[in-house]
Amino acid sequence: MCEMINKEIAEIVSEVQEKKQELSSTTDQIKMLNKDRTKKASQRKERQREEGTIHRKVTEARNKVKMADRDLKRAMPGRVSQGIDGLERIIQDLGEKLRGRVFGPLYKLIEAEDERFNTAIEVAAGPQLAHVVVDTDETAAQLMTELQRRKLGRVTFKPL
Template structure:
């Protein structure tokens, strides 16, 4: 009996060591599995967050896409409106050109070119471009002012003298200038009646140009 125990003692010890080793290996595998499960849970959370973020950005992209389409539609509408207004301006300019005597029209065009070429400042433009009023007064203004609407307002007589010099040399047409430093506005007394309204009070223009309209 003792001999039998002696024979199996080393083998039992070896088996016990193998069992302990396997237990350690199983424990290591359990830890590895647990770590993998933890990693999977973390990755699933990241995937869920990424999916949520993707959905948010997708919604944002869709909103921006809709906004872009809306802006395109607005741009197309504005472009059409601008084209319409441009056509109306061209039509109005042609009508205005037809209303201006040829030599005066040529003179106004020459003044613009001269001012640009020689960098002449202090030239405010013709009266017609410096005033604004209700459409119902257009005819009254046109009849009252006549060709004076095309007189060019300048800061002082030095400006007009310089421009006239170039006009004469270029034979650039006829222009009448209104130097603001030379205008002496007459004192006008209007009838004190509710039926009388001075046309001047219906015109809108910069205060600096008041002498030219008096």
């Protein structure tokens, strides 16, 4: 009987040792997972900061482009500026029909590798920077007709 009790005690002690090892292993896993979670939370916060920075830079760039467009349009004759604005409205209205057929004004298509050359480009091209590049004469005729019909201004087209 004593032998059976000692055997049961030994089994219980053995089970307790196994459970302690399992508990220790599980505790280590929990610590590792918590550490990993903390690291990922830190990475997420860093990415959110980067995303915010990128968003601000994109917004600033868009604002600069809008200001540059505004300045450029102020430098153009009134009817030409009106025409480009009108053309943009027509393109929005007829979007699908004109997709891939209207490339835009030259000033939006030409980009100098170095900003120092922008003045040279502006001087050399002059008012022709406001000419709008389209795919064919037919597209140009269609757009001119629409501009005249809506009385949206005047634009010179350059078919490819």
